[in-house]
Amino acid sequence: MKELEVKSFCPAVVGPSVEMLGPISDGGTIVAHTAPGCWGPMITPSFTGGHEVTQPVAIENATIGDCIAVKIKRIAITSQATASGVHESIKGRFIDDPTIAAICPGCGTVNPPSRIENIGPKSIRCVKCGADVSPFRMSNGYTIVFDHENNIGITVNQLAANEIAENAYNMAGLPELSKQNPILVFAAADLQGVATRLRPFIGNIGTIPSIDIPASSNAGDLCHLLIGKQHKFTINQEDLNKRTDAHMDIDSVREGSIVLCPVKVDGGGLYIGDVHAMQGDGEIAGHTTDVSALVTVTVNLIKSLRIDGPILLPLEEDLPFLAKPHRGKELITAKALGHTFGQQSIDDTAPIQIIGSGTDLNKAVENGLERIADLMDMSIGEVKNRVTLTGGIEIGRLPGVVTVTMLAPMKILEQIGLAEIIKEQYKI
Numbered sequence: 001m002k003e004l005e006v007k008s009f010c011p012a013v014v015g016p017s018v019e020m021l022g023p024i025s026d027g028g029t030i031v032a033h034t035a036p037g038c039w040g041p042m043i044t045p046s047f048t049g050g051h052e053v054t055q056p057v058a059i060e061n062a063t064i065g066d067c068i069a070v071k072i073k074r075i076a077i078t079s080q081a082t083a084s085g086v087h088e089s090i091k092g093r094f095i096d097d098p099t100i101a102a103i104c105p106g107c108g109t110v111n112p113p114s115r116i117e118n119i120g121p122k123s124i125r126c127v128k129c130g131a132d133v134s135p136f137r138m139s140n141g142y143t144i145v146f147d148h149e150n151n152i153g154i155t156v157n158q159l160a161a162n163e164i165a166e167n168a169y170n171m172a173g174l175p176e177l178s179k180q181n182p183i184l185v186f187a188a189a190d191l192q193g194v195a196t197r198l199r200p201f202i203g204n205i206g207t208i209p210s211i212d213i214p215a216s217s218n219a220g221d222l223c224h225l226l227i228g229k230q231h232k233f234t235i236n237q238e239d240l241n242k243r244t245d246a247h248m249d250i251d252s253v254r255e256g257s258i259v260l261c262p263v264k265v266d267g268g269g270l271y272i273g274d275v276h277a278m279q280g281d282g283e284i285a286g287h288t289t290d291v292s293a294l295v296t297v298t299v300n301l302i303k304s305l306r307i308d309g310p311i312l313l314p315l316e317e318d319l320p321f322l323a324k325p326h327r328g329k330e331l332i333t334a335k336a337l338g339h340t341f342g343q344q345s346i347d348d349t350a351p352i353q354i355i356g357s358g359t360d361l362n363k364a365v366e367n368g369l370e371r372i373a374d375l376m377d378m379s380i381g382e383v384k385n386r387v388t389l390t391g392g393i394e395i396g397r398l399p400g401v402v403t404v405t406m407l408a409p410m411k412i413l414e415q416i417g418l419a420e421i422i423k424e425q426y427k428i
Contacts, residue, residue, distance in 0.1 A: 001025060004057060006032045007177055010271065012041060012049030013233070014056065014246075015212030020269050023058040026301040029073075030057055030270065033175040036290035037203055037274025038216070039084055040172070040180035043124050043134045045093075045102030046111050048233070049214025051247070052180050053273030056208050059299055062268040067305040068207060069421055070259045070270065071298045075200045077150045077277060078173040079291040081164050083183045085141025085190070086285050090134070098135035100214055101231040106131025119165035119187045141188030144289060146198060146277065153277060153289070154195045161189040173292040183290070196278055201254040202295065203274030206246025206310060210264040211239050215273065219247040220309075220357025220367060221400030245309040245357050246271070249397035251279045252318035258425055260302070260311035260418075270299060282395045305417050308371050310355040312403060313425045320392035323351045323405045325428045349390070349407035350422045358400045365393055368404035376412050 001024050010018055024030060035052045042050055059068055095101035095110070104112040107129040114133055117125045124134040143161040144153045156164070164171050168184035209218055213233055217223050223243045226235045244262055253259060261270065277289035316324060326334065326349070335346055354375070356368020373383045383406070387393065391406035413419040422428075 001028060003029045006030060006054045006057060007175060008055040009035065009052050009177055010055055010215060012047040012052060012214055013212055014053065014208045014215045014218060014271060016208070016210060016265055017212050018056055018208065020056045020058040020267050023060040023267060024299065025060050027298065029296065029298050032272045032295045034273050034275050034293045034295055035175050035178040035180060036079070036082065036172060036183070036292055038287045038290050039183035040290065042087070042099055042136050043183060044114060044180045045104070045133050045135060046113050047180070048100050048111060050099035050216030051204055051273050052178060053204055053215045053271045056269030056271045058267030058269060059301055062263050062301055063266050064263055065304060065306045066263040067302040067307055068261045068263060068268050068270060069300040069302055070205065070261060072202065072253070072255055072257050073298060074296040075202065075255050075275060076294040077146065077198070077200055077291050078293055079146070079171065080173065081143060081145040081171045081184060082277065082289050082291050083141060083143045083186055083188045084285070084287045084289055085138035085188055087287060088137045088139045090137060093133070093135040095231050096229040097225065097231060099216060100233055102133070102135040104129060104131055104133045114181060116181060116185055119162060119185050121186050123185045124181055138186065138188050140190045141186065142191035143184065143188055150198050152195060153198055155191045155193060156189065157192045158187070158189040161187040175292060198277045199251070199254065200275055200277055200291070200293065201251050201279070202272060203249045203276050204247045205253060205259055205272050206270070207244050207261040207263055208265055208269035208271065209244050210242040211235065213243070216247055218243050219245050219401060220364065221359060221397070222247065224359050245355055247274070248310065248355055248401055249279070249283050250312065250401065250403060251281060252314035253312065256315045258313040258421065260307065260313070262307045262309060272297070283397045302417055307375060309357065312353045312355060313422060314353060316426055319351050320394065320405050322389070323391040323407055325350060325426050348410040350410055350413060350419070350428055351405065351426060352408045352413070352418070352422065353403050353405040355396070356402045356404055360400050361395065361402060364400040364402045365404070368402055372404055372406070375416065376408060
């Protein structure tokens with residue numbers, strides 16, 4: 001199969017138990033109809049995870065220890081508006097984690113079915129008893145609308161938010177098979193008249209982990225919150241290594257970028273979700289502008305490239321200043337300077353960006369450094385020096401997702417099988 005359109009969704013959980021579509025051929029194209037990520041699933045208590053992602057797709061001949069290169073060709077926003085804000089969980093309405101095990105405060109049903117009654121923060125009602133059942137509120141929230149070209153957004157006043165809430169499903173552009181409650185029904189309007197630019201990116205894209213976990217928890221800073229819990233997705237410390245860190249929330253995972261994903265289950269199981277209209281580095285509010293979108297990607301299989309987490313090849317303009325490839329006059333100057341001081345050779349290098357994740361930013365940096373050291377067969381000391389001289393550490397998401405970027409020796413990239421795709425991405 002060379003092309004596959006994906007309209008179906010996971011029940012908020014990814015892992016070996018989820019049926020894969022496909023397989024799609026190496027070099028094939030996937031067109032995914034994605035639903036909003038965080039807030040809609042968060043106020044849908046029947047969901048057992050904080051995201052609604054597409055059903056995974058198997059890639060032909062992908063086996064454990066391979067890598068799948070996912071080239072993002074197009075992200076087309078299909079929402080006219082969305083809502084977001086800083087969240088507060090409501091005591092007594094969940095077991096350990098409100099995104100996984102919501103409880104109705106009226107009848108005590110775990111993960112109860114819900115319906116929408118009127119608009120506002122109390123509009124999510126238990127089907128069984130009619131109680132207000134959302135496990136979350138917004139401490140400060142907003143409704144934001146987009147222009148027809150999807151270039152500019154602006155947050156609106158209460159009257160406009162109410163009108164949009166009355167037409168929430170249409171304004172959210174929810175895909176036909178999506179089962180989430182649209183967050184627009186909250187009619188949030190604490191932040192009004194704020195204009196911003198749109199630059200859509202994918203917050204959750206990658207392969208399935210080798211253990212069943214909620215899609216929103218497939219990252220080092222969130223997966224550890226599952227350890228030792230009372231709900232059915234509890235894990236132990238060793239299970240952390242089974243994640244694939246697909247939930248990155250890195251704003252450079254946008255059109256033109258390439259994500260290299262680890263294969264930890266035969267077939268890989270590529271899934272996509274949580275498209276954002278825009279986000280500042282760090283996603284400081286904890287959430288941003290979740291939208292519906294049509295996402296087009298192509299996939300290429302790289303055999304026998306064992307990686308623990310994602311590698312990102314962003315657009316060159318999104319690379320740290322020091323990590324941009326050296327060209328032309330810069331190379332001539334560097335070679336001449338070296339000759340002046342008796343340094344006859346100069347590294348032939350190219351950019352590489354590794355994702356690191358952990359319980360906090362320090363742990364995420366350690367994880368990223370270890371991953372790049374293992375991949376390059378370098379000491380941690382050498383990696384630290386190269387990142388300092390030719391790259392940088394950047395925050396993807398608080399509390400613990402970062403990018404570790406450096407210019408890597410081309411001879412090493414050739415040995416591990418990454419030279420060609422990096423040369424193609426950066427035209428070097």
